[in-house]
Amino acid sequence: MERHPIIERLEKDLGTEIVRTTPAELAAASHDESDMEPVTPVCLCRPRTTEQVLSIVKAAGDLGVPITARGAGTSLEGSSIPSTGAVVVDFAGMDSVLESVPEERRVTVGPGMVYDRLNHLLRPNGLFFPPSPGGSADVATIGGMASTDASGIYALRYGGTRPWVSALEVVTGRGDLMRVGALVPKSTAGLDLKDLFVGAEGSLGLITEITLRLAPVPPASRKGGFLFTDLAEACAASSEMAAFVPEMAALELTDGDTMDLLRALPAYRSLPDGHALFVEVHGRDEDCEAGFEAATDVAGARGGTPLPTHIPDPWELRHRMTGVIRESAQPHGVVRTDCAVPLLRLPGFVSETKDRAKTDGRGLYVFGHVGLGVLHFLMPLAGDGAWSRPDALAEKERLGLAAVEAGGTISGEHGIGQGNRAILPAEHPVGIDYMRSIKSLFDPENIMNPGKVL
Ligand SMILES: Cc1cc2nc3c(=O)[nH]c(=O)nc-3n(C[C@H](O)[C@H](O)[C@H](O)COP(=O)(O)OP(=O)(O)OC[C@H]3O[C@@H](n4cnc5c(N)ncnc54)[C@H](O)[C@@H]3O)c2cc1C
Structure with missing residues (x-):
């Protein structure tokens, strides 16, 4: 069978350690926890650095190949099922604590950090990241949570993921590396680009670093x-x-x-x-x-x-x-x-x-x-x-x-993915055009998780 040109390009740029093509690995990345049809990706990349993520986005942009980001693949709306013909970027290898500043109640992590593991690491400092995504807390990643604005059992008191994200490093669909937000709890410097990436389900770009505010563990x-x-x-x-x-x-x-x-x-x-x-x-x-x-x-x-x-x-x-x-x-x-x-x-x-x-x-x-x-x-x-x-x-x-x-919403926390996509315009009859325009600004070639959200 002929190999897709993106595989040649990525293997040349990154090596076969990062670029995976075995049938077992492709099958594991073909589904999420929704009961929707799996889609086998062209290949799977497991980057370890932001530079490698930039190379992947550059290659995909040059060849017009879609990218679907993957944390733990626990989406319940088909958001992390690969788009047709996509390269899956699996962030499991970018799971370190990059900076921990308990005195300021903040931590910066790679997107592959797992929710429960982060809270385990934070506990000795009497701090935690509150919005527990319930039954997936032991595997869901901070990148996946930020990208779906996940909430969970403690969101009633503490809110979902969004209010806890103070800064992000992202690679946009256009291939730009960008820092959005700041290392302070609040910023009023221009339009809020950070909050566009929170809940975007990988449709604007890839998140490569996340700075979170933290809460004190209740007495x-x-x-x-x-x-x-x-x-x-x-x-x-x-x-x-x-x-x-x-x-x-x-x-x-x-x-x-x-x-x-x-x-x-x-x-x-x-x-x-x-x-x-x-x-x-x-x-x-x-x-x-x-x-x-x-x-x-x-x-x-x-x-x-x-x-x-x-x-x-x-x-x-x-x-x-x-x-x-x-x-x-x-x-x-x-x-x-x-x-x-x-x-x-x-x-x-x-x-x-x-x-x-x-x-x-x-x-x-x-x-x-x-x-x-x-x-x-x-x-x-x-x-x-x-x-x-x-x-x-x-x-x-x-x-x-x-x-x-009734004045509510079609998605309280799981996101739009594929499962809610058809009715999103009903909730935002005017806003949907603004959303599409924003997407095309960050991702003009529509390579970021196409077929999801919008
Ligand atoms: C048993 C069970 C219980 C659950 N309970 C809850 C709950 O209580 N509350 C809740 O909100 N959700 C819940 N979920 C849904 C799911 O766990 C959450 O949405 C979770 O945040 C997804 O994390 P993940 O790492 O698995 O992300 P994935 O499923 O891998 O990805 C989710 C989306 O984010 C994108 N993405 C992932 N990483 C990145 C990145 N680095 N950059 C850009 N985009 C990225 C993906 O492309 C996809 O669109 C539950 C799921 C299960 C299976």
Whole structure:
């Protein structure tokens, strides 16, 4: 088989240690954690330096070959599935701490640094990077998180990734090396180019260094959960807790159907029936005590009872959810949403969606960071209550549009990728043209992750 000219060029510039073409390595880079069609890349590059990244972008630009950046490939919207005919740039080899300044609560890392590893390294200084991306925290990279503006269980109190990124080094699609942002918490020097790269899903350029602000580890925390017989009441309790319990750091909904799947696992046989709200409060000991008490009062007024104390860590349960639902829907997997609605719209939005699926005899699981209004509805494509893929995609689109109509968004955290691309113009009917113009400025040849986002 004829070798693609980009392989010759990259091997000449970088060597075969960096440029990988074995079928196993190409297959591993062909998919992400969405259940969308894999695409085999032309080759895989594992750069170790910014200079090597510049060489890759230069070669791709010269030959008009697309580039898809890859962190850990945990995207749930097909963002890190290679664009057709693309070179994948895998940042796993650029994973060092480049500068650590605990006195200023900041750290600069390579984009391949893994979220949990970074927090492990920061812990002796009493600092952490808060927006934990839940079940992928042990593998997701800081480059991937910055590029999707990832959030997670602690985003309720601390925000998503964006407010913690103070500076970036990037290579634009035009091949320019650029520093954006500054090593201070805030800058008003011109238009904010840094924030364009946060959440761009690799569509403007490649991030080669990231400086993060850090938070002090809270002096104390307390976690637990509440069980409800009525899903709408659980949603109403969550919006009241988010609004009125200032110590609340995490607030996660899990519906009874998802709890049933978890209960089928040997470790969780004793999990009680019901819909669950899992919570965590942060502060000093007395703040945590007061916050937990306030949350218990809010839950009680909505018919919620505390989760029995023998139940394991709620976050262990939370992190197993995507896995158990996908497992139950093999071999086809799931279609999922990531829409977000204003807090007061949660009870109606969730119960109407669940009721409609029930009437149609279809399975529908829901969980999410309800403190932020984020709802992950998962529709199984196989097994009990299976949806056909076209019906599930139509429902995903309907829910995204309904969320926008309610004043929310089609994506609270996973990004647009391929899965939300068709309805992005509905959320930004005017803004979409501005987005396209901005993209063409940074990436005039459209080589940066084409077919995603815009
Ligand atoms: C079980 C599970 C739970 C999850 N929970 C959450 C959650 O709670 N919150 C949440 O926000 N997300 C969640 N996710 C989604 C995902 O983990 C996050 O989006 C994560 O930030 C992606 O990191 P990654 O390193 O895997 O990036 P990838 O998937 O490899 O890449 C994501 C996007 O960023 C681009 N990219 C990666 N690195 C760079 C770079 N250096 N420069 C430019 N572009 C780059 C890629 O091209 C792609 O478009 C979850 C995923 C799974 C599988």
